[in-house]
Amino acid sequence: MTFKPAQWPRRLRSQEWFGGTGRDQIYHRGWMKNQGFPHDLFDGRPVIGILNTWSELTPCNAHLDVLAERVKHGIYEAGGFPVEVPVFSAAESSFRPTAMMFRNLAAMAVEEAIRGQPMDGCVLLVGCDKTTPSLLMGAASCDLPSIVVTGGPMLNGHFRGQRVGSGTHLWKFSEAVKAGEMTQDDFLEAEAGMSRSPGSCNTMGTASSMASMVESLGMALSGNAAIPAVDSRRRVMAQLSGRRIVQMVKDDLKPSDVLTKAAFENAIRSNGAIGGSTNAVVHLLAIAGRVGVDLTLDDWDRCGRDVATIVNLMPSGEYLMEEFFYAGGLPVVLRHLGESGLLNKDALTVSGGPIWDEVKDAINHNEDVIRPVDKALTHQGGIAVLKGNLAPKGAILKPSAASEHLMKHRGRAVVFEDIDDYKAKINDDALDIDETCVMVLKNCGPKGYPGMAEVGNMGLPPKVLKRGITDMVRISDARMSGTAYGTVILHTSPEAAVGGPLAVVRNGDMIELDVAARTLHLDISDEEMASRLAEWKPQGEQAESGYPWLHHQYVEGADTGADLSFLKGCRGAPVGKDSH
Structure with missing residues (x-):
């Protein structure tokens, strides 16, 4: 691309404030000069x-x-x-x-x-x-x-002769503690070398x-x-x-x-x-x-x-x-x-x-x-965009961080209605879950969390970790840290908080993932899906004032960038009227 520079010199935008001998220009310059310019x-x-x-x-x-x-x-x-x-x-x-x-x-x-x-x-x-x-x-x-x-x-971080990656080893060491493979004292020792x-x-x-x-x-x-x-x-x-x-x-x-x-x-x-x-x-x-x-x-x-x-x-x-x-x-x-x-x-x-x-x-x-x-680490890296009746507007997965054996998978849904529900249940050995299941986390999208937190890489249940399992399919409308890893499906759109299909997934539903085919499917009929969505009602209280209210009113879905709707587009930087 050939770029043609503008003709120089020309009057700059800042000169509307500083250029000239009028009262307003002296006002702007004079105050700036108190810093010794x-x-x-x-x-x-x-x-x-x-x-x-x-x-x-x-x-x-x-x-x-x-x-x-x-x-x-x-x-x-x-x-x-x-x-x-x-x-x-x-x-x-x-x-x-x-x-x-x-x-x-x-x-x-x-x-x-x-x-x-x-x-x-x-x-x-x-x-x-x-x-x-x-x-x-x-x-x-x-x-x-x-x-x-x-x-x-x-x-680089270091711990006992190994490289320690900020974030990445935080997740690994945390899982290792839950699995009984690392002591809490060792975890604290590793902390000292993570961010040096x-x-x-x-x-x-x-x-x-x-x-x-x-x-x-x-x-x-x-x-x-x-x-x-x-x-x-x-x-x-x-x-x-x-x-x-x-x-x-x-x-x-x-x-x-x-x-x-x-x-x-x-x-x-x-x-x-x-x-x-x-x-x-x-x-x-x-x-x-x-x-x-x-x-x-x-x-x-x-x-x-x-x-x-x-x-x-x-x-x-x-x-x-x-x-x-x-x-x-x-x-x-x-x-x-x-x-x-x-x-x-x-x-x-x-x-x-x-x-x-x-x-x-x-x-x-x-x-x-x-x-x-x-x-190469993987010959088809990039970001896989998945669609289907569970994610009509799309969901994403990072193949280079996922497990090959889970890239095509069918499993029983284990549902967490929100992050608090997940925290209340995940460490309970009575939770009906094994490595073949699909963990589903709802209400963590742009409106639902609110703000779309990095909770999509849900830690696995301790009872699964203790059996040597290190990855399971996880689905949410949340994000995950860029330092995280695993077969994690994120940004599911529309999100649960606005009545997307994720909102009506139930325990025991079968979910099918096929990354190569770019599909994510909830195995229920169209009629059943329509019936569940018709019965759905919003959950939780919404902020009544301040920025949280503004965010909830105007934030768009992850599939378009989760920006506020009224901020889209290039509005330029015109010089406004000087009121002084």
């Missing part, structure tokens, strides 16, 4: 907002204050005027009821922070799972020149998956996704991105120029190749909705079905993000896709050129970490 910073140079999700309650992002300083260096070097702007930061590890409930609130806050303030371009400083999509959604809605800088993954440096998850969890999605979309400089948080090259990346955003403003290179259908197809295919998180599905659908690109679950299945998973990282494989970076990172994966005819090579990136120019010379330094296709 020289007068010539307001002379028409690009004002760059550094939208920073730093927070000590968002541990993945707790080092972004340091990176922000390096971004500022780059902006100053390129002749811009950096201003750091704190924005809503939703931590996956601590926000209740779930960080996902606040992704859309964060995106709305970011959008209005951009629209209502004197910025000509934005650096999106992100890390933890929801901070990446929320800032991208907000920026896409405004369509000012924007570039993403990711905080990077933490260093700043940064986000060191597995190919949601944070690293979304960093990879940003790079494959073209919204970050090449190589951004995998550099460890504490590596000096992460700070170099921040500084170079600061330089680059100034030129992007001069060229008027906007998210809508980069976030095309071709770019989203590249991201979907790269997610399959890296064994990326299922959460990327709901986030990319939402980002596409903000920029006005028609992206659907069918696109996920079409683009990802024949992509081999070649990145050997937890939770699908063996290694962690450090090894991925040392092996060459995402540029190597994108080069592989290009050589396989699976990359839209002309897709534009924030560099101003096509993505192929950025990755065509990438070198793979470790073929055990980034494998050749003939040694």
Whole structure:
């Protein structure tokens, strides 16, 4: 794709606030000068907002204050005027009821922070799972020149000579304790080595998956996704991105120029190749909705079905993000896709050129970490989109994290009406369940939880674990952590809380899964299904005020990105009337 830069110099948006000698311009400049900014910073140079999700309650992002300083260096070097702007930061590890409930609130806050303030371009400083999509959604809605800088993954975890993946080993060790294979004291000892440096998850969890999605979309400089948080090259990346955003403003290179259908197809295919998180599905659908690109679950299945998973990282494989970076990172994966005819090579990136120019010379330094296709983890990776009478609008499954022997399965449903029902029953040895059953969890979708929590990878019953069973088919309208694994069917749409078919599954019903055929079927007649749905009534109390009420009223289904309906579409960032 050929990009034609805008003619420069031109009057910038920020000059509506700062340019001139009138009362209003002096008002805006004068207050800014109380921070010690020289007068010539307001002379028409690009004002760059550094939208920073730093927070000590968002541990993945707790080092972004340091990176922000390096971004500022780059902006100053390129002749811009950096201003750091704190924005809503939703931590996956601590926000209740779930960080996902606040992704859309964060995106709305970011959008209005951009629209209502004197910025000509934005650096999106992100890390933890929801901070990446929320800032991208907000920026896409405004369509000012924007570039993403990711905080990077933490260093490898270690415990008694083995690599420990954040999240992935949390689930494994927890199950091992329940199975009697690990003591509680050992679990506590392992905790100390899980998260031993700043940064986000060191597995190919949601944070690293979304960093990879940003790079494959073209919204970050090449190589951004995998550099460890504490590596000096992460700070170099921040500084170079600061330089680059100034030129992007001069060229008027906007998210809508980069976030095309071709770019989203590249991201979907790269997610399959890296064994990326299922959460990327709901986030990319939402980002596409903000920029006005028609992206659907069918696109996920079409683009990802024949992509081999070649990145050997937890939770699908063996290694962690450090090894991925040392092996060459995402540029190597994108080069592989290009050589396989699976990359839209002309897709534009924030560099101003096509993505192929950025990755065509990438070198793979470790073929055990980034494998050749003939040694792929799975030859049909990607995300499998399942449909049938149990999921008329779709459900998803991650083949690279699932068990081969369960990819075609028929089993008896064991139903949990909500997460509290699951917690009350799962540890009871009287629960009528074995490894052939299908665990069904209801009312955990966008409206039902509320917010669609990461509870879909339900832990197995202890009595099954003690028999050496490590996986069962699990179905829900929830999400699961990108660090999780198993034959887990997620995002079932329509969700139970709005009367989707999942709501009327009963104990003892037979469910059939066929991943190859992309089907998920509840074995009852059409007449029985219609009768059950007619009798269904909503359960639970709904919030009467505040953001929870707004969320429940306007959140859409997982199949379209779980965004708020009134936030869809690119509304731009016009300069409003000055009231002073």
